[in-house]
Amino acid sequence: MGKHQLGEFEEVVMLTVAILTDEAYGFAIIEEMEKRLNRKVSIGALQTVLRRLEKKGYLSSEMGEATAVRGGKRKRFFHLTSAGKNVLQETKEQRLGLWNAVPEFVVKFSY
Amino acid sequence: MKQPPKYPLHFFRWFCHPDYVEDIEGDLLERFEKRTNENRSARWLFALDVLRLFRPGIIQNFEGTKKLNYYGMFKHNLLISLRGFKRHKAVFGINLIGLITSLTCVLFSVLWINDELQKDRFHAESDKLFQVHSKFTNVSGITVSRGVTGLIEPEIETQIPQAVASAVSTDVHEYTLSINKKGFRVKGRFADFDYLKLLDYPLLSGDATALNEPTNILITKSLAMKMFGKEDVVGETLDWHFWSRENTFQIAGILEDVTSATSEPFEFILPWTFYHDELINYKGWGNFYGRVLVKLDDLSQKSLVEEKLNEIFQANQSNENVELFLTGYSDRYLYGKYENGEQVGGRIEYVKLTSIVAAFILLIACINFVNLSTAFASLKAKEIGVKKSFGASKRNLAFQFFFESLLLSFLATLAAILFVVALMEPFNQLTGKQLSLLPQPMMIVYFLLFIPIIGIIAGLYPAIHLSRLKVITALKSKVLGSQNHKAWGRQTLVLIQFSLSILLIVGTLIVSKQMDYALNKNLGYDRDNLLYFLREGQLFENGQAFISELESIPGVQQVSETGFSVSPNMQNRTGGLDWVGKGEDQQVNVWENNGDAHSVDILGLELVAGRTFQEVLNNEKESVIFNETAIRMMGIENPIGKTVEHYTGKKEIIGIVKDFTTESLHNPMEPAMFFYRPERAHYIMVKMENGKEFETIEKLETLYKEFNPSYPFEPKFVDQDYQAMYDSEMRMANLSHIFSGLAILISCLGLFGLTIFQVQRKVKEIGIKKVLGCDRWKLALSMTYNFTKAVFLAIIITIPISYLFGLRWLENYAESVQLSMSTFAIAAGVALLIAWITVGSQTIKAANANPVDSLKDE
Known part of the structure; x- marks a missing residue:
């Protein structure tokens, strides 16, 4: 797995999908990200990343039931695959490893 | 609820990948709803979101939409075809090599034929131009010539208004042109000013009206470069020599170089007025x-013009034996042959022959493709079955096979074009042409048309046949159908292939036999080591001195001043002969030679009666020697000592020689006569000792340069001249050798492929037979049996056909070889042998194989 490096946006998207668990569909992900991270996310950017992650095998998706809202269009729910979970875990450990290697005073100063 | 903006939504639906369209649209709408509730500029933001979705990951792929679905099939077919090529390398190779070879032949033939058909047709008004011909009838038959009296041309201008223009000229001859005593042997013609108006020989500089003055000359650009080393030579002068004449002409214009599109190329034009006034006595x-x-x-007035021409002619010289008529100017090259006064083709025969042979070769290669792809279809049966059960229609499957043959023909055509470019030089040497692809981009486009043509011809049968297979049979049985049924079709095609090949072999054999016969035939005169050159300049004034010097050269056996030439352009014939007992219609057109006392001996002609000329006698000028045909035609009995009336006076018959061939074997033996008129002889002829030709010619040249320094020494051999008359035939013979060799090769490739296939299918059978104790030779024999049958049938079918063709071709010659059984036997034997070798190598290999190997894998 070591070769597959996640991009920052990809990581954030995957984490958000993980947070939302069974409710992770396009618009909900955007809402969640805008709320938590305070940044603008366009549907285009998000959807491209979602498809890419799906192609890489980190996410899987399935269509939900049709509802009366949103013009009767079905939602596509995303889930983390086990490969996705592994890569998230790996990324987290890499980050932590890096954090742990940083001398404490540097961080304090920089704040 | 507010509606989202229409156009961005439509745009989104149009570009979005169909798999994603639903959920992303839902997201868009949900966001839009939320933004409307928050009362933000939702519509703009919606559009912005749509725009941001317009990116590679979201936009639909070009494959996979309904409209472009063929692309997927295309890709699939390509893949299947390429895999097929890879798996059946032998078949692919055979098909490809066969197609490339045949296409290369065909493309070369197309180039050659195109060049032939274009000859003399580049003149803008060539379809309105007609050549006046004259037809003589006499006891020896009807002869046709392009010659007419020059006096008729002014009459045409005044008396025949239907002929809107007319021109007069001579044929092309070789003359010597010189500047500062440096001579060049150059081809040129005499013509009047109208000649350049009717024919498109453009002038680069100067004026065509110059031809109205008898002292002007027009020369081509390249001749100017050759003689003067520059192009701008208008106003300069040069000397023209012919025989004993020498005249100075002023260059009045430069002509564009005459290309090979002209059948009779020339490098200069002299004024007709000069020719008419000075040279015609x-x-x-x-x-x-x-x-x-x-x-x-108005082309419909052709017969009217002909009628008037004859009226004018008869009014001036009443002669029932002569009739004038018109033929298209551009026909001179391809349709220049006359028999009994009728136009009977000519070179067009070669053009037709080449087209047929090229078509044969192409057909043979296509048959290979059909045979091999149907044979190997059994290997594809499963594939077809599976595809059909998935709902592939006949059309889809047919398309797949067409695709495969198109792909193959595409590869083959490209390769063939490359081959044509690479082999252009040797081909040009072979045919004596200057063909090139580069200045004819249209040709390449035509060539590319071969891709669909070959693709469809070759793919048609497999496509129809294989797409009709029934699903069940295709899936169930490993081997397709009953073998006999399929093999029957293939045998027929093999039969056709071999028939065509045998036809070509027989043709080649007959052609080369006739060529051998013609070139080695006893012509009645001894043409070996016989050399001649033009009698010009000093050779006239100091002729006797030159000749006695010549005779003293060791290696020179005999010298003669003579007019003898095998070239029809240089021969004289006359009808102006009267004798006692001449009948009303008994005019005889006699070949005439003017020479000195040795002119008969030097040719090695055999004397039948009387004697030859003797210098010592004073009245030799009143003597004549005839050949046997002339005497027979005139019907003179006991001819020696009798006299005939020639237009130069009374002549006594002193000798009779055996008949000899005056031109080529195309013509029958004709009447001939010799006069003692050394002063009229055009050439000096030298008979050299055998084996000493080289040193003799060197000495000749030194002597010639001494006497005639300003003339080039260009001696010619009579036997080479004679050979040159068969030049076009020789070239055709060479070409047909190559073509029929290739045809055989391609047929054998096909046979080879079929054998490989059969052996593959029968591996088990062979194994079992061997285990049961079958002799390996019997095995090999049983495998070759079918092919042998086909080849035998082909032989039986072809021999009568080729016999008829051969007879027809040999009719072109007055004297020809007999068609012997051995020719056909050789052709049949060659075909059979090659077939056996091809098939045998494979079958023997199979028969020798260890049965364990073929039986163990299951």
Whole structure:
């Protein structure tokens, strides 16, 4: 797995999908990200990343039931695959490893 | 609820990948709803979101939409075809090699044929131009010539208004041109000013009206470069020599170089007025020294013009034996042959022959493709079955096979074009042409048309046949159908292939036999080591001195001043002969030679009666020697000592020689006569000792340069001249050798492929037979049996056909070889042998294989 490096946006998207668990569909992900991270996310950017992650095998998706809202269009729910979970875990450990290697005073100063 | 903006939504639906469209649209709408509730500029933001979705990951792929679905099939077919090529390398290779070879032949033939058909047709008004011909009838038959009297041309201008223009010229001859005593042997013609108006030989500089003055000359650009080393030579002068004449002409214009599209290329034009006034002694209606061209605006008036031409002619010289008529100017090259006064083709025969042979070769290669792809279809049966059960229609499957043959023909055509470019040089040497692909980009486009043509011809049968397979049979049985049924079709095709090949072999054999016969035939005169050159300049004034010097050269056996030439352009014939007992219609056109006392001996002609000329006698000028045909035609009995009346006076018959061939074997033996008129002889002829030709010629040249320094020494051999008359035939013979060799090769490739296939299928059978104790030779024999049958049938079918073709071709010759059984036997034997070798190598290999190997894998 070591070769597959996640991009920052990809990581954030995957984490958000993980947070939302069974409710992770396009618009909900955007809402969640805008709320938590305070940044603008366009549907285009998000959807491209979602498809890419799906192609890489980190996410899987399935269509939900049709509802009366949103013009009767079905939602596509995303889930983390086990490969996705592994890569998230790996990324987290890499980050932590890096954090742990940083001398404490540097961080304090920089704040 | 507010509606989202329409156009961005439509745009989104159009570009979005169909798999994603639903959920992303839902997201868009949900966001839009939320933004409307928050009362933000939702519509703009919606559009912005749509725009941001317009990116590679979201936009639909070009494959996979309904409209472009063929692309997927295309890709699939390509893949299947390429895999097929890879798996059946032998079949692919055979098909490809066969197609490339045949296409290369065909493309070369197309180039050659195109060049032939274009000859003399580049003149803008060539379809309105007609050449006046004259037809003589006499006891020896009807002869046709382009010659008419030059006096008729002014008459045409005044008396025949239907002929809107006319021109007069001579044929092309070789003359010597010189500047500062440096001579060049150059081809040129005499013509009047109208000649350049009717024919498109453009002038680069100067004026065509210059031809109205008898002292002007027009030369081509390349001749100017050759003689003067520069192009701008208008106003300069040069000397023209012919025989004993020498005249100075002023260059009045430069002509564009005459290309190979002209059948009779020339490098200069001299004024007709000079020719007519200075060179023609007898300007009568009976002297046919001119070549007249007329232009008609209304082609339907051709027969009217012919009628008037004859009226004019008969009014001036009443002669029932001569009839004038018109033929298309551009026909001179391809349709220049006359028999009994009728136009009977000519080189067009070669053009037709080449087209047929090229078509044969192409057909043979296509048959290979059909045979091999149907044979190997059994290997594809499963694939077809599976595809059909998935709902592939016949059309889909047919398309797949067409695709495969198109792909193959595409590869083959490209390769063939490359081959044509690479082999252009040797081909040009072989055919004596200057063909090139580069200045003819249209040709390449035509060539590319071969891709669909070959693809469809070759793919048609497999496509129809294989797409009709029934699903169940295709899936169930490993081997397709009953073997006999399929093999029957293939055998027929093999039969056709071999028939065509045998036809080509027989043709080649007959052609080369006739060529051998013609070139080695005893012509009645001894043409070996016989050399001649033009009698010009000093050779006239100091002729006797030169000849006695010549005779003293060791290695020179005999020298003669003579007019003998095998070239029809240089021969004299006359009808002006009277004798006692001549009948009303008994005019005889006799070949005439003017020479000195040795002119008969030097040719090695055999004397039948009387004697040859003797210098010591004073009255030799009143003597004549005839050949046997002439005496027979005139019907003179006991001819020696009798006299005939020639237009130069009374002549006594002193000798009779055996018949000899005056031109080539195309013509029958004709009447001939020799006069003692050394002063009229055009050439000096030298008979050299055998084996000493080289040193003799060197000494000749030194002597010639001494006497005639300003003339180039260009001696010619009579036997080479004779060979040159068969030049076009020789070239055709070489070409047909190559073509029939290739045809055989391609057929054998096909046979080879079929054998591989059969052996593959029968591996088990062979194994079992061997285990049961079958002899390996019997095995091999049983495998070759079918093919042998086909080849035998082909032989039986072809021999009568080729016999008829052969007879027809040999009719072109007055004297020809007999068609012997051995020719056909050789052709049949060669075909059979090659087939056996091809098939045998594979079958023996199979028969020798260890049965364990073929039986163990299951």
